[in-house]
Amino acid sequence: MRNWKNALRLLPLSLLVFFMTGCGEANLTALDPKGPQAQWIYDKMLLSLFVMIFVAAFVFAVFFIILIKFRRKPGDDTYPKQVHGSTTLEIIWTAIPILLLAILAVPTITGSFMLADTEPEGDHTVHIKVTGHQFWWQFDYEDEGFTAGQDVYIPTGEKVIFELHASDVQHSFWVPALAGKVDNVPGITNHLWLIADEPGIYKGKCTELCGPEHALMDFKVVALDRPDYDAWVAGMQAKAEDSSEVLARQGYEVFENQGCIGCHAISGAGSDLGPTLTNFGERTVVAGYLEYTDENLEAWIRDPESLKQGNNMPAYPDLSDEDMAALIAFLKSLKVNE
Structure with a gap:
C-alpha cells in the first residue's frame, strides 16, 4: 500500500515532465514541416503512429473480450474449446503482422531512395560545404567563393545540397523543420539535401554528443526568396568597406x-x-x-x-x-x- 501511495504522489510530477518534453524552441520541431523532406518524415511518423494505435486497439479489444467472455463462472468446471494448432488462426496472426510491416516498409524503402538523391536539379541548385567544429558551424559556398559562419542562407523552393564534414570529432547536422539528421564524421564525406518551401528562419542543432558544450552548438538556416538571396550573396562577395563611424x-x-x-x-x-x-x-x-x-x-x-x-x-x-x-x-x- 505504501508503494502505491508513493507512486500517486509522484504522478503529478511525472505528468509535468511528460508534457515538458514537448516544449522547445520555435521552429526546432519535426512536427511542423516546412519542406518536402521534412513533410515525408512527418507523414511516415503519422503512418507509424496509426499502425501502432491500430495494433494496440486490436490487442486490447481481444484481451477484454476474452477476459469477459471466457472468465470462469462459479460452479463451471468445463474448459473452453482449445485452439492450439489451428491452421486458420496461425495463418491470420502471421499474415496480419506481415501486412502491417509491408505498409510501413514499402514507403520507407522508396522514401529512403528519395532522401538519398543528392543529384542537382536545374541550374540553380546550391552547394554548401558544412564543417562541424567544437562548437560552431562553418558554411563554405565554394561556387560563390565565400564562407559564412553559424547562419546559413538558402533560397526558397530550390534544392540545396550540403556536403558534410567534421574538423575534430563527430557532429550531426539537423534542421528538424526542413530535413532529417545526417552525421558529420571526421575523414568521411556525407551528403544531405533540403528544400525550404517558404521564407523564414529555421533553427538547427548538433545532435551528436561532441563535447561539454554540445547542447549550445546551434545554428540557423535563413531561407530567402531568390532575389533577396542573390542580394545577400552579392553582399557576402563584396569587399569590406571602411565604416563611416x-x-x-x-x-x-x-x-x-x-x-x-x-x-x-x-x-x-x-x-x-x-x-x-x-x-x-x-x-x-x-x-x-x-x-x-x-x-x-x-x-x-x-x-x-x-x-x-x-x-x-x-x-x-x-x-x-x-x-x-x-x-x-x-x-x-x-x-x-x-
Whole structure:
C-alpha cells in the first residue's frame, strides 16, 4: 500500500515532465514541416503512429473480450474449446503482422531512395560545404567563393545540397523543420539535401554528443526568396568597406592589433580558424545561443570559456573599456544587407 501511495504522489510530477518534453524552441520541431523532406518524415511518423494505435486497439479489444467472455463462472468446471494448432488462426496472426510491416516498409524503402538523391536539379541548385567544429558551424559556398559562419542562407523552393564534414570529432547536422539528421564524421564525406518551401528562419542543432558544450552548438538556416538571396550573396562577395563611424574604424584597428584577423575572416580577408564575421552585425545571437547584446558580446570576448566550455577562442580580459566599446561597434557594423 505504501508503494502505491508513493507512486500517486509522484504522478503529478511525472505528468509535468511528460508534457515538458514537448516544449522547445520555435521552429526546432519535426512536427511542423516546412519542406518536402521534412513533410515525408512527418507523414511516415503519422503512418507509424496509426499502425501502432491500430495494433494496440486490436490487442486490447481481444484481451477484454476474452477476459469477459471466457472468465470462469462459479460452479463451471468445463474448459473452453482449445485452439492450439489451428491452421486458420496461425495463418491470420502471421499474415496480419506481415501486412502491417509491408505498409510501413514499402514507403520507407522508396522514401529512403528519395532522401538519398543528392543529384542537382536545374541550374540553380546550391552547394554548401558544412564543417562541424567544437562548437560552431562553418558554411563554405565554394561556387560563390565565400564562407559564412553559424547562419546559413538558402533560397526558397530550390534544392540545396550540403556536403558534410567534421574538423575534430563527430557532429550531426539537423534542421528538424526542413530535413532529417545526417552525421558529420571526421575523414568521411556525407551528403544531405533540403528544400525550404517558404521564407523564414529555421533553427538547427548538433545532435551528436561532441563535447561539454554540445547542447549550445546551434545554428540557423535563413531561407530567402531568390532575389533577396542573390542580394545577400552579392553582399557576402563584396569587399569590406571602411565604416563611416569613427568608433567602428577604431574598432577595426583593435580587431587587427589583437590578432582577431588571424582566426576570423571578413569578406575573404583573414583566417577561417574561427567563424567568418562578414555579416556578424546581422546575427541575432552571440556564440550561437546568447542574446545579441553589447553586454553578452563583451562577456564572450573577455571570457569565452565561462560561456562555452571547451571552445578554442582565447580570452581578452585585459582589453580596456575604450577598446572594447570600439571593437563592439566595429563588429556590429559588419552587415551585408543595409
